[in-house]
Amino acid sequence: DTAVSQTPKYLVTQMGNDKSIKCEQNLGHDTMYWYKQDSKKFLKIMFSYNNKELIINETVPNRFSPKSPDKAHLNLHINSLELGDSAVYFCASSPGHTNTQYFGPGTRLTVL
Amino acid sequence: SQKIEQNSEALNIQEGKTATLTCNYTNYSPAYLQWYRQDPGRGPVFLLLIRENEKEKRKERLKVTFDTTLKQSLFHITASQPADSATYLCALEGNNDMRFGAGTRLTVKP
Numbered sequence: 406d407t408a409v410s411q412t413p414k415y416l417v418t419q420m421g422n423d424k425s426i427k428c429e430q431n432l433g434h435d436t437m438y439w440y441k442q443d444s445k446k447f448l449k450i451m452f453s454y455n456n457k458e459l460i461i462n463e464t465v466p467n468r469f470s471p472k473s474p475d476k477a478h479l480n481l482h483i484n485s486l487e488l489g490d491s492a493v494y495f496c497a498s499s500p501g502h503t504n505t506q507y508f509g510p511g512t513r514l515t516v517l
Numbered sequence: 518s519q520k521i522e523q524n525s526e527a528l529n530i531q532e533g534k535t536a537t538l539t540c541n542y543t544n545y546s547p548a549y550l551q552w553y554r555q556d557p558g559r560g561p562v563f564l565l566l567i568r569e570n571e572k573e574k575r576k577e578r579l580k581v582t583f584d585t586t587l588k589q590s591l592f593h594i595t596a597s598q599p600a601d602s603a604t605y606l607c608a609l610e611g612n613n614d615m616r617f618g619a620g621t622r623l624t625v626k627p
Contacts (some may be wrong), residue, residue, distance in 0.1 A: 409560075438614070446604065448561070448617040461614050495560050504615050505551060506608070508560030 408432050409509040411496050417515045418486055426481045426512045428496030437479035438506065439471060440495040448495070454479050455501070486516045519544045521609055523618040530597055531626055538592040538621045540607030550583055550590050553606040555620065561606055597625045
């Protein structure tokens with residue numbers, strides 16, 4: 406059974422479009438995260454959600470918005486996509502007390 | 518500002534040798550530090566956690582040390598194998614989140 410899953414695995418789209426990436430975890434964790442890994446492989450946190458409450462919002466453009474319908478899901482919506490948004494996006498979850506991260510397989514977003 | 522530095526972008530070693538990776542940090546007072554492994558096209562996978570009051574932690578061929586005075590953690594892989602080739606990331610807790618170093622890409626040659 407997949408612990409943290411993301412869909413789609415690959416996403417190719419045109420500049421200006423709006424897209425979503427879905428994430429689900431079946432670990433019963435309280436906190437979920439979105440990370441961006443750029444071409445230099447640097448992993449940077451974007452958002453985290455704890456019990457459906459946003460507790461971190463890094464300096465990311467407001468074109469990016471996380472949506473959590475329930476504790477097991479944290480989806481990432483991106484409006485008006487730009488070339489610089491091309492990257493691999495990872496979802497993760499943690500049980501909270503040590504913040505050990507359990508990562509999904511990643512979504513490679515390519516904006517043309 | 519808080520910084521995490523992994524001082525080698527890439528490390529090449531011969532099979533059977535010990536690989537030693539370094540993680541230095543500034544402006545953190547972490548309660549614990551974590552190490553992750555990332556293979557190409559995959560998400561990072563948790564390996565080890567070491568707490569501030571622990572000097573050393575071992576798991577099979579892996580060993581991690583944590584020196585809060587030097588603000589440094591060392592990650593060792595003994596009897597390295599080609600299958601150990603991957604990128605290794607250290608991570609520290611920031612403000613309610615985990616912050617990752619840029620990683621060291623380890624290549625173990627047969």
